Amino acid sequence: MQQLFQYFKQFSPLTAEAMDAIADICKLLHVAKHTDLQPIGHTCKTIYFLNKGIARIYYYKDGIDITESFAFENDILVRVESLFTGRPSRKAIQVLEDAELxxxxANQLFQLYDRYPEIERLFRKIFEAAHVETVNRIEALQFHTAEERYKALLNEEPNIIQRVPLKYIASYLGITQVSLSRIRSQR
Known part of the structure; x- marks a missing residue:
């Protein structure tokens, strides 16, 4: 839990009592690589924090597997659109490496909001930051070239090439594997 509470500190302080309340509703999971943590069609009721490993959110469009996002160590992982609407998600969460989460x-967390305003404030800030990240991702697809997106990804996660299959990276960048190979050969 120490890693999780360190992550929380960058957003908002919590009292010891609030930390204990959160710890009481958490479970430590060990998940094998290539496992769908939440399959397509699942209604999200859990917020995950990645202690170790890599995961991705993906979906299918016209039968093609498309990676929407990656999560690395010290990232929150959640299908927000499903969590907040209560509807099944059209996307899945898959663990790419053996992971500890x-x-x-979420239901128990939301119940804590009334008793601990600092918990509500913390998660508001976490979800706001995730929203900004999503907007930045959309804008990168709109305004940056594939090469620029690839360079930015390497700056954020220098070891991604060693840890994630290239087909997922290409999909995330919105290009084919052939195009990714061409970009990589120019470096």
């Missing part, structure tokens, strides 16, 4: 029961 903290699972936070």
């Amino acid at each position: 903290v699972a936070i029961d």
Whole structure:
């Protein structure tokens, strides 16, 4: 839990009592690589924190597997659109490496909001940051070339090429594997 609470500190402080309340609704999970943590069609009721490993959110469009995002160590992982609407998600969460995660029961977390305003504030800030990240991702697809997106990805996660299959990276960048190979050969 120490890693999780270190992550929380960058957003908002918590009292010891609030930390204990969160710890009480968390479970430590060990998940094997290539496992769908949440399959397509699942209604998200859990917020995950990645202690160790890599995961991705993906979906299918016209039968093609498309990677929407990656999560690395010290990232929150959640299908927000499903969590907040209560509807099944058209996207899945897949673990790409053997992973250790903290699972936070969302319903129990939301019940803590009334008793601990600092928990509500913390998760508001976390979800706001995730929203900004999503907007930045959309804008990168709109305004940057594939090569610029690839360079930015390497700056953020220098070891991604060693840890993630190239087909997922190409999909994330919105290009084919052939185009990714061409970009990589120019470097």
